[in-house]
Amino acid sequence: MADRYKRLWLLLAGLIVLGLLVAAGASAAEPKTGGILIQAANKEPPSLDPLQEGTIFMLIYVSSQYNGLLQYDPLDNTKIVGDLAKSWKFSGDGRTITFKLHEGVKWHDGERFTAEDVLYTLSRTKNPPKGIRSPRKIQFASIEKMEAPDANTFVLTTKVPNPSILSALAQGWTVILPKHVMEARKDGMKRVVVGTGPYKFKKYIRGTSYEVVKNPDYFKKGRPYLDGMKWYVVPDMSAYVAAFKTHQINLLAGIPPIYKSHVEEIKAAVKDVQVHTGQMWVFGVLWMNTEKKPWDDIRVRKAAWLAMDRQAAIKILAEGDGTLGLMLAAEGNWGLPAAEIAKLPGYRQPKDKDLAEARKLMAEAGYAAGLNVVMDSRSGITDERRATFVKDQLAKIGIRAKIKLNELAKMYKIINAYTYNCVSYPNAVALDDPDDAFGRYWLPSAQWNRARLKDPKLVEMHTKQSQTVDVAQRKNLVRELEDYIIAKYPAVVLYWNMQYGLAWPEVKNWKIGSGIYNNLKYQDLWLDQ
Template identity: 30%
Template sequence: MRNPTPTSRRRFLGLTGLAAASSVLLGPRRARAQATPGAPPRMRAPEPSPRRGGTLKTAFGVTTPHFDIHQGATTAVLCHLYNGLVTYNLGDGIKTVIPDLAARWTVSRDGKTYAFELRDGVRFHDGTPFSSADVLASFQRIVNPPPGIVSQNRELFNVVREMDAPDARTFRIMLKEPRVYFLQLLAEPSTIVYSKKALDDNQGDLRKVIAPGTGPFVFKEHKQAEKWVLARNPSYWDPELPYLDGLELLHVAAWTDRGTAVLTGQADMSWNVSIETFQEGEKRKDLVSGKKLPNFGAYAVLLNCKRKPLDDGRVRRAIHLAVSRQDLIKAFQTQEPIDNTRWVPHGDRYALPAEEILKLPGYRADKSQDIPAARKLLADAGYADKGRVLDLLVASVAPHAEILAPAFQEQLKRTLGIEAKIRVAERAVLVQEQQSGNYDLVIDTPGHLLSDVVPLANVYFKTGGSRNWTGFADPRFDRLLAQVDGEADPGRRGKLIRELEDLLDQEPPWYMVGYTFHLPMWRNRVKGLGLDQRERALWGRLDTAWLAG
């Protein structure tokens, strides 16, 4: 990298040869680029005259396996210490992507080059000045991690062709192909920038150290399985933020206990509470507020496509048709709300509305046509081994092992005459068994960062995908997926995604139960986060939070 030189806005545009955009409007359920005239937007509370001071107390599970977000540490705990290049705007209910460490950015007309003009005067918590070298080092570790480093989002960045830092205030990313969701990926709370000095001092591995960030809060105290205490960063690059004096992140593992903590005032907010405490909160609108939000995690039964009889797509299609999603969702309703969805998460602009989904074979409540069709598929596939018992693997989590697994087992037996034996395993063992292919059926909770189905499909369904543990392999699907991934036109992309879902319904690698909802709840004095404006769940930053009264 050349010696750092100042970069003016005019030189920046000349260097990149691109048109400027300072925000991305997510709009209804999805991102679309839109140039914004005038000064780039700043993160601010939506209410006028936010009150300063006080400590916000949260209640959720705040344990973390280590401290390195890029390697899988708990983002909802550690993200408050850091910034990304861009971020979701808390002030409008995370509907737009706005500048963070990048003061502004540009995107080439072919959608392949992103150039970021970085802020001046930013320092890490240890006083180290921030520059493009930190951004380059962070993204190099994400895209091409050194030996011994696990980059949890590496596969999402496989589209990156090249990165550079022409000077101290400029960072560029060049893609192999355009990706309509790329800015959303950069805005995710886990896509943070670390200090190059911290990376160098720790041989690229930050699992054992709480590395200094540039974020609105600084680390103060950590008591394992009890709490984290963070304090306001007095030298934050945005002098207006944060409004709070600090955060106290309380470790509350049980959903019911989280809701109780909010209802009793022991905590100010929780990202996800139990159904019963959420319902209690709806009766106490004088004290608390809440909102049911689509989440990008799902419940599914993974089908081993390499083992008989599930190696035959007709058998998998039969299960898709015959087992009642409505019955499974009802059985699980006391634990977590599950929506009637297909393969695209609810909350995405390309998701088929629930009323349309419920008209489709397999998804509709009326099984009078689906069960006979499923039994014919089994007969056509030659499945007559009534003596064989399938292995149904499930994690040793009570709701999974004691509610969902028995309900699915009963449905298989009653509708198709398929016997399954439930095998309960610790979560770590369950993952090992999946990776080795030692199962017939496994109940899992797959999820992904973005609403776009393509990143999930590349990981779970594409031939050779890093988590394609079912062994699903279909050249037609791979070709169609590549088409969708490279298509930027919304109309054509929507049509291709519908074809992708139709293909997955025909020979499904999973029995998709449905995507879930999260139930955030907060005391009425919590302001600044646009929680009531949100259209999907996101456990992340609290820069603009403030406390009334």
């Protein structure tokens, strides 16, 4: 048995790059040092704590100040490489991973980084103290024990072999935080940024800008190349475009397809502009609170599922650059292909049959005359357009939705307290991985179980697929679990977004990451100026 697991993990290891990330450079030119990379963001973070938050509008600002044990290779998003870990090794049974850490690493306040920081961070992630949120703790539920036998060694043991554990450690959210700072602060890292990363926090002027400067003591020799980075807070996309066209901004990343016309405008105005595209791993969705009427009736939920015209959503909301998808990352390694999804009830065209069945279900549920609901949404053009589209679609079957708009901070309070009746909201996965997708949104213990599903069978099915090492067998189990969730109609997935990244010609050694949460450190990016 031990030999079997050893062979499996050796095979897995053959697909993963071990050791230190050495920037090979996408350009043949010799990297230059210096310069300030200027970006923009249209929202601000609820706090600065990467352990407790779940919004990209926090991670884009602080990622460059931290490191994880592992990371996705910035120039090849299919590979996992070392970050704070310079190497790692599996035991013969595939349950224990021993990480050897880089020596001489310092926190930005001058304190020494050790394996105790890794132990403290991951222990806090898995079992957060009272009053501390840990949205991703379910991804580490398989861990049986963790140890720091010496300052430069960290050992992690899972209850059973977990094929997803390296991905969970490499995702952009799993950064290592300073034990000495967290122990001294009851609210964690909400108001302070102390990392080991390539850049150090400089200044945050709320409503205006966020700045970082080069870390001169960074443990990766020769990195970073930039002197610093700055993000301007620009709520309006038209102002974004104007700033980019006039070269006030070097880089625009994570642009959803709703702004495709702006992308075309920039392409026409800026000679040799770099245009990057990729899967955003963000899906638009209508969450229905199954603990509240009318959504406690599965017939009403199914009616909403059937009524939604996904192809129209892609055309109207994504300028044609969206992908049909279900609960797993669209066009990834685990979910159904879009061509097969297009044949499913709720996705198939034309809509006549689905709408007729939806109206019949509404009548059977006692709502032949229709009903009124309040639908929460974030404010902002993207969210407001999505909410309006959903409202119009629901109206076809007599569900009259009143849209209630909320600023970002208020929206987080509403969705985290589950006080909404239904909510139109964008969500994202960090990885093309079943544990990430199911563990984020679809399990009873998920931090963002926004449909309020409580079925214990979900946990049983999820645990079984998570512990299955054979890829073919696991895919079958994942398919069964997704089908089981769909049959409960907990939410209406509209589509999955593509994303654009735009850069001026002087920006070198950068590409869009896998999804929106990875490749945000910019340690290898340089400016040819």
